[in-house]
Amino acid sequence: MTRSVPAIEVQDLRKVYGSGNTEVVALDGATFALAQGEIAALLGPSGAGKSTLLTAIGLINPPTSGRVFIGGRLVFEGSRAAVNVRTFRRQFIGYVFQKANLIPFLTARENVQLCLEINGASPRKARQRAMELFEYLGIAERASNLPHMLSGGQQQRVAVARALANRPQLILADEPTAALDSFRGRQVMELFRQVAREQGAGVLVVTHDHRSLDVFDRSFEMIDGKLAEATPTAAAPTEAPAFP
Amino acid sequence: MNLAIRDVRHNFARFILTVLGLGMLLMIVMGMGGIYRGLIEDATLLVDRIDADFWVVQRDTRGPFAEVSRVPLLLEDRLRSVEGVAGARAFVSHTIQREHRGLPLRVGVQGLSWPEDKGAWLPIVQGRPLAHPHYEMVADELLGLGLGEKVALGKDTYTVVGLTRAMVGQGGDGLAFFTVSDALAIQNDTPGEAIRLEREARRVRADENGIASTNPGLLEMADAPAASIPAVAPSQASAILVSLEPGADPQEVANVLNGWTDISVHTTAGQRDLLLTGSVDKARRQIGLFTAILVTISAIIMALILYTLTLDKVHDIAMLKLMGARNTMILGLIVQQAVMMGALGYGIAYYIGIWLFPRFPRRVIVVESDLVLLAVIVLFISVLSSILGIAKAMSIQPNEVLS
Numbered sequence: 001m002t003r004s005v006p007a008i009e010v011q012d013l014r015k016v017y018g019s020g021n022t023e024v025v026a027l028d029g030a031t032f033a034l035a036q037g038e039i040a041a042l043l044g045p046s047g048a049g050k051s052t053l054l055t056a057i058g059l060i061n062p063p064t065s066g067r068v069f070i071g072g073r074l075v076f077e078g079s080r081a082a083v084n085v086r087t088f089r090r091q092f093i094g095y096v097f098q099k100a101n102l103i104p105f106l107t108a109r110e111n112v113q114l115c116l117e118i119n120g121a122s123p124r125k126a127r128q129r130a131m132e133l134f135e136y137l138g139i140a141e142r143a144s145n146l147p148h149m150l151s152g153g154q155q156q157r158v159a160v161a162r163a164l165a166n167r168p169q170l171i172l173a174d175e176p177t178a179a180l181d182s183f184r185g186r187q188v189m190e191l192f193r194q195v196a197r198e199q200g201a202g203v204l205v206v207t208h209d210h211r212s213l214d215v216f217d218r219s220f221e222m223i224d225g226k227l228a229e230a231t232p233t234a235a236a237p238t239e240a241p242a243f244p
Numbered sequence: 245m246n247l248a249i250r251d252v253r254h255n256f257a258r259f260i261l262t263v264l265g266l267g268m269l270l271m272i273v274m275g276m277g278g279i280y281r282g283l284i285e286d287a288t289l290l291v292d293r294i295d296a297d298f299w300v301v302q303r304d305t306r307g308p309f310a311e312v313s314r315v316p317l318l319l320e321d322r323l324r325s326v327e328g329v330a331g332a333r334a335f336v337s338h339t340i341q342r343e344h345r346g347l348p349l350r351v352g353v354q355g356l357s358w359p360e361d362k363g364a365w366l367p368i369v370q371g372r373p374l375a376h377p378h379y380e381m382v383a384d385e386l387l388g389l390g391l392g393e394k395v396a397l398g399k400d401t402y403t404v405v406g407l408t409r410a411m412v413g414q415g416g417d418g419l420a421f422f423t424v425s426d427a428l429a430i431q432n433d434t435p436g437e438a439i440r441l442e443r444e445a446r447r448v449r450a451d452e453n454g455i456a457s458t459n460p461g462l463l464e465m466a467d468a469p470a471a472s473i474p475a476v477a478p479s480q481a482s483a484i485l486v487s488l489e490p491g492a493d494p495q496e497v498a499n500v501l502n503g504w505t506d507i508s509v510h511t512t513a514g515q516r517d518l519l520l521t522g523s524v525d526k527a528r529r530q531i532g533l534f535t536a537i538l539v540t541i542s543a544i545i546m547a548l549i550l551y552t553l554t555l556d557k558v559h560d561i562a563m564l565k566l567m568g569a570r571n572t573m574i575l576g577l578i579v580q581q582a583v584m585m586g587a588l589g590y591g592i593a594y595y596i597g598i599w600l601f602p603r604f605p606r607r608v609i610v611v612e613s614d615l616v617l618l619a620v621i622v623l624f625i626s627v628l629s630s631i632l633g634i635a636k637a638m639s640i641q642p643n644e645v646l647s
């Protein structure tokens with residue numbers, strides 16, 4: 001992939017859940033592009049369609065209509081996938097969700113290692129890479145613990161390491177820092193930014209954390225399935241009304 | 245990276261319990277097979293061990309095991325006179341249940357034709373065959389009698405001179421070997437009062453017919469034992485065993501014997517068939533059916549276990565799919581666990597079985613071919629029963645990670 005093509009390009013994306021009375025339009029003609037090496041925030045109220053957009057781009061949840069390109073390649077034409085979804089996901093996309101979703105019977109290191117081995121890395125290389133990431137994320141000493149022995153924040157950092165392990169072209173994160181304290185939360189966001197810069201990856205992060213907004217190159221706001229670009233500074237932290 | 249082993253290690257206690265349960269179930273399947281073998285072995289043991297070419301029985305009967313057969317002891321001498329016959333000995337067999345040392349004692353009483361047959365062919369593990377024509381017995385270990393122990397049967401007392409191993413009758417009772425005359429004495433033991441009454445009855449009958457007045461000597465004979473009175477049937481055997489001279493043509497001898505209208509002739513193989521198709525057959529089919537049901541139940545239980553294990557991992561499998569894991573990896577996880585479960589269950593079944601089965605009251609015989617067959621069946625149901633789990637796993641969508 002060359003720098004000239006966008007990491008993500010989304011054209012007039014629509015997603016309708018259900019039909020008739022229960023119909024919900026989760027995405028209503030979303031269009032945007034994200035350059036390689038760029039990190040963007042996706043903001044918006046609950047139920048706006050942020051996760052729906054992320055999973056459509058992430059080849060997890062096909063849209064109803066519209067087109068999705070990743071690295072210049074058409075991946076969704078309407079609900080039809082234009083690539084081998086599994087291989088594509090494995091090679092090009094890293095995911096982080098609100099929950100860590102670690103495999104409970106594998107140690108922290110094995111969770112990351114497995115992701116690398118699935119992608120063809122030798123066990124030795126995979127182990128090395130996993131430890132590298134753990135060092136950086138400050139969880140190296142927990143590498144051989146099972147997930148249930150880790151705190152929520154530690155688990156989430158393992159999940160981040162797993163998403164970054166294969167050096168993906170695209171990182172999709174859905175409220176990744178919800179379980180972290182502000183220091184670790186910020187650290188993860190900065191790591192994403194660094195990965196965007198160094199690997200030329202596109203990074204799209206759904207977040208409610210307005211304190212980290214300065215990390216992002218751009219931010220998008222989604223309301224009722226419609227997407228609009230916002231200037232980072234414009235999205236000032238909204239103070240909650242005082243408790244009566 | 246092997247996921248199956250890591251998953252098992254993580255849920256070790258549950259896995260072990262599951263395997264234990266499955267092992268017990270498989271042990272029962274193994275035991276059923278063993279009981280089946282034991283039944284056949286017990287039933288045919290005597291026929292196989294007693295070295296006879298022909299079993300001569302009462303005309304038109306399929307005795308002496310499948311039904312009652314009665315032949316006179318004199319038949320022995322008639323048979324010995326046939327060309328090609330090397331020997332003939334009476335087969336006397338009946339089961340008695342008496343009391344010994346205050347406990348019930350069930351004995352399969354076998355008569356040996358003294359002096360031709362002293363029981364040298366018996367698998368004697370302690371002591372010796374019979375050495376005297378009376379009051380000696382060779383007993384099976386199963387009867388719990390010690391060497392030299394004296395057992396009162398009827399009016400006489402018999403001494404255990406030898407012990408055999410694994411000589412049991414069709415019903416699983418231990419056998420004891422006596423001379424034919426002792427065996428008959430045990431069988432026909434009549435209380436003194438009954439004998440006195442019978443003799444009195446003979447005297448009355450003789451008086452009524454007027455025999456006594458014309459031939460008073462007969463009255464004296466009426467007081468003699470039954471065997472010495474002419475025209476009273478002598479004691480009878482169940483069958484006469486015939487062994488042929490080396491080189492004699494069995495078919496020729498059989499043809500001669502079949503010409504005799506008071507007896508029927510069965511070969512040893514024929515006798516074996518009679519046993520298996522006759523009295524043992526129903527029990528055999530019963531056990532066979534039961535085993536089939538048990539195998540089916542094992543398969544269903546295993547399928548359920550594997551399905552539940554898969555359900556527990558829906559989220560993890562969705563994550564694996566999201567990570568781009570190939571289906572073979574997920575399939576491997578399930579099938580490997582199934583096979584591990586089957587193999588360990590089989591091992592447990594085997595070890596519990598070989599410890600437990602010898603403690604059963606009747607013989608449970610586990611033979612190698614049955615073990616191999618069971619192994620194949622276990623492997624088959626392991627793979628078959630994972631199908632349900634595999635189908636579930638394949639239907640899991642990566643987006644279930646989000647739920």
Ligand SMILES: Nc1ncnc2c1ncn2[C@@H]1O[C@H](COP(=O)(O)OP(=O)(O)OP(=O)(O)O)[C@@H](O)[C@H]1O
Nearest residue numbers: 017018024025026045046047048049050051052053
């Ligand atoms: N599987 C589904 N079936 C039906 N409706 C759905 C489904 N998933 C989401 N929706 C609906 O689509 C809309 C957008 O949901 P989505 O999860 O994308 O919102 P979101 O912006 O991620 O919200 P949040 O910030 O709470 O995570 C919501 O109204 C939701 O109820």
Ligand SMILES: [Mg+2]
Nearest residue numbers: 050051052174
């Ligand atoms: Mg969401």
